[in-house]
Amino acid sequence: MSEIDWDALHARAVEASSRAYVPYSRFPVGAAALVDDGRIVAGANIENAAYGVTLCAECSLVSEMVMGGGGRLVAFACVNGAGERLMPCGRCRQLLSEHAAPGMLLDTVSGIRTMEEVLPDAFGPAALDDYTEHQRSSTRG
Ligand code: THU
Numbered sequence: 182m183s184e185i186d187w188d189a190l191h192a193r194a195v196e197a198s199s200r201a202y203v204p205y206s207r208f209p210v211g212a213a214a215l216v217d218d219g220r221i222v223a224g225a226n227i228e229n230a231a232y233g234v235t236l237c238a239e240c241s242l243v244s245e246m247v248m249g250g251g252g253r254l255v256a257f258a259c260v261n262g263a264g265e266r267l268m269p270c271g272r273c274r275q276l277l278s279e280h281a282a283p284g285m286l287l288d289t290v291s292g293i294r295t296m297e298e299v300l301p302d303a304f305g306p307a308a309l310d311d312y313t314e315h316q317r318s319s320t321r322g
Contacts, residue, residue: 197223209262212238216252239273253282274300
């Protein structure tokens with residue numbers, strides 16, 4: 182998957198940002214990603230009067246991917262309402278990491294980066310598996 186059309190992803194993110202529901206922050210965010218089967222998924226932030234309930238753009242993007250058949254994220258772009266690159270917040274780096282294809286790339290404010298670069302040594306499912314295996318072997322007679 183070497184040919185990533187970053188301009189197209191950026192355009193989809195900008196389009197998604199126009200659908201943001203942001204009556205509180207007035208800060209629209211749009212995100213778009215290439216999935217490993219070639220689909221493009223997108224999302225926008227959806228705020229709530231109970232502020233903490235707000236869904237980031239990455240949440241609606243991951244929901245679209247999972248509900249649309251699953252897959253793994255290959256390339257990701259995120260923009261603010263002015264179409265400028267935006268870094269995913271810490272929580273969303275965790276969210277993206279769970280669904281990343283190996284070597285997933287992000288279009289960041291400091292250039293194209295891997296998921297591992299923007300969330301080094303991430304906590305993930307392997308930590309749970311390791312612990313479960315540890316428990317199993319330590320309770321074995
Ligand atoms: N926001 C996102 O949608 N994604 C991020 O990664 C950073 C923050 C949204 C949440 C909120 O609606 C607005 O930006 C201001 O924080």
